[in-house]
Amino acid sequence: MEISEAYPMNGGDGLHSYAKNSTPQRRIIDVSKEVAKEAILEKLDIGVLNSSKTFGIADLGCSVGPNTFAAVENIIEAVKNKYQSRGLNSKIPEFQVFFNDHVSNDFNLLFASLPQDKQYYAAGSPGSFYGRLFPEASLHIVHSSTALQWLSRVPKEIVDKDSPAWNKGKVHYASSGDQVIQAYKAQYEKDMEKFLQARAHEIVHDGLMLLILPFNPNGIHPSQSASNLCLDLFGYSLMDLAKKGRVSEEKVDSFNLPLYITTPQEFKAVVERNEGFSIERTEILPRTDFVNGIGPNGHQIATYLRAGMEGLIKKHFGGDIIDELFELYAKKADEILIPAMVKSAEQGVTLFAVLKRKAY
């Protein structure tokens, strides 16, 4: 059995915690709310409940809240509205919500911050969503927001000096050669196949999957995307630290980000290949990083990324370089990333996909 690597967000509620630094992810959940509601109203078959009286919901890659609670409440409201709109008020089921993330996620914080007035039975489900997490046909709606860009692992070839896909001096694929790009893509496809296969077991026939994920437009080279540049900057910053002698070059060579940003086309292809789900709807969500035309600065971007990446970087490089790295990153972001983001500010970066479990 292949063990998935775990990349949890920063726990606790301190300065660099995910709980305090997840506004961008929250904004995405906010703009996705209406689409989620519509999807449930239009695509959820009331017959989906069948024999069970409990409506099962899972949020995969939920981290520590509070974002996940907002997403889940929205789904429950939409399901209740659906019942009400059919005059089935008295048939509204009980809701059981499973909050999933890696075993090393801060579930203690998640549980401590559960809303007092929640209208569901809450449970935490630890483990990688690239494997089975729930019993057969036990879920009716699965939600996952900005989590599926995390691969189960860095592709093996990338760190193999003898492989043509060795990713020397880089930590991501966008500005690397084709072989690196292909290795990442292959890992993504393998992971998504595992993800879909597991969910096909767990979701009842006609159950829905609401997936919110970062994407790059079809048909452009990865190096042309600001989202990818955002990750490449880690490589540039680390190489600067290597030049200064703060880390060894070998250490940088052996580090790579287990992240892949798909395209709508690639995503569609993996879902169709799996055959367990039909794609009911895809929608490009409005940009949330530019509010009234004003985007974040380098420091803000570095802070948000730190909440998600600190653990991963610490594990490889130790804690000493963290502050310096993210300061360097912030500078580079101001110089290179922000202009690229402004230039492509009209382009969508987040995809909302509604999948339905096929009933044979």
Next chain:
Amino acid sequence: MEISEAYPMNGGDGLHSYAKNSTPQRRIIDVSKEVAKEAILEKLDIGVLNSSKTFGIADLGCSVGPNTFAAVENIIEAVKNKYQSRGLNSKIPEFQVFFNDHVSNDFNLLFASLPQDKQYYAAGSPGSFYGRLFPEASLHIVHSSTALQWLSRVPKEIVDKDSPAWNKGKVHYASSGDQVIQAYKAQYEKDMEKFLQARAHEIVHDGLMLLILPFNPNGIHPSQSASNLCLDLFGYSLMDLAKKGRVSEEKVDSFNLPLYITTPQEFKAVVERNEGFSIERTEILPRTDFVNGIGPNGHQIATYLRAGMEGLIKKHFGGDIIDELFELYAKKADEILIPAMVKSAEQGVTLFAVLKRKAY
């Protein structure tokens, strides 16, 4: 809505952690294994599974492991044996196990120590078991070991200076007046009624509840029980600290242990009053504190109790007195408790009760 107080065991895996100091509780689970197996073989109706393909198990008051994992594995093995004994090998269901304890329990540690080869889908369910935790009819077997002695709260009257049940200078009821004893008993009955009512909703018809709890023999005065003396010693130790000026007497007066040790008679009465469950079997488990006639010493008892009580005491008195208190306790245990335990070493102290959810 009345909020239950939370009294979690010590988290983490340090010197005073429950994880490292729960051998007595583990021994109880070990001696209960065979009874649990027999109960499942004899009392579990295979038809209990009905329409769902998932067999739901909950361990209530599970703390952080590893004890809970042993109990759960034993139950699953017994259920599988039951299916096999009927030649229903191919019908063995999938198992979903809910680990329940207070929100402030160390679920991070629990999840991190989940067995690698577990044969079930694991979930953590945070919250007091004196309220609803799970959807209607979603569980098939509920297990709870050495947890039901914890009340949801100290009875109100006990800390009310103007009440005849004011428990001045004591922290438990055994050596107090009748009004204190009655107040504790009333709280126990109220709590058990809530417990049974919640479980009656959550457990499927004909589903089982396996309850393991400390008990005192019928018909003796609470002050005659070594189990109660074990708790009373906290009061004596705290009053000693008050005399030394290390804590104020008022502070001791306002502190009481939210623990009640029932009798088989009382237990039977609350279950019968509730009407949701039939008592299928009760059994007095063999003593586990005397191994080959040799019991624990005062220091060992103090250490075990500390893992369960430190949080509760810290919350009221602060952390400064903890070491001193448990040292004092250990001495008194050697002087008073051990002789009482030896004297009553033939008497059972742990009850195993098998309840079945009535099918109307």
